[in-house]
Each structure stands twice: as structure tokens, then as C-alpha cells.
Amino acid sequence: MEKLILFANFNMIPGFEADVKKATIALTAETRKERGCELFLIHTRNDSPQTIFFYEIYYSQEAFEQHKLFPYSKSFFEFLKGRIENDKPEVTFLTALDG
DSSP states (O other): OOOEEEEEEEEBOTTOHHHHHHHHHHHHHHHTTOTTEEEEEEEEETTEEEEEEEEEEESSHHHHHHHHHSHHHHHHHHHHTTTBGGGSOEEEEEOOTTO
16 A cells, blocks of 8 residues: 655745644644554744645555545634635645655
């Protein structure tokens, strides 16, 4: 079974930073409990604290699809609308070079 690896990021709209960070931390806590999630990391840039970065590894495509269906995930993405640029994160899917 092939793992699904992704990198995502978004820029928070000024004035919403505290609420978005709090919601992101809550999402992270729940996601890390998922059986299909191997790794879920969140960061901000040192020189751009309004940007949040995600690095995620799921054991399979199915695990990632399941992640998107959990109520806390759906609520999070709905919550982001109007609080981040473009209303949704930019997502890049990755392939490991070392297998």
C-alpha cells in the first residue's frame, strides 16, 4: 500500500490569526489520533507568522480520504472560509525519493 504524503499551506487574513491558529491546533490534535495518519505537523514561517504550513503523511489514499470526511475536518475547512486567503489551503502532493 502506497503512503500519501502532502504539503499544504495558507495565509491567514489579518485579524483572524489567533482563531485560525487555535482551530489548526485543535484539528492537529484530532488528526494525530486517526489510525490512518502517520505524521501531521504544523508550523509557521519565522519571517511570515501569518502563514501556516502542514506536512502530512497518511498510510494510504483511503486513509487520507477518510480524514477529509471526519466531522472535525469538515468543520475546520468550513471555518477557514473568509479567514484565509482563497478560502482553502494550497495543497501539493509529494513522492518520497527514497522509496
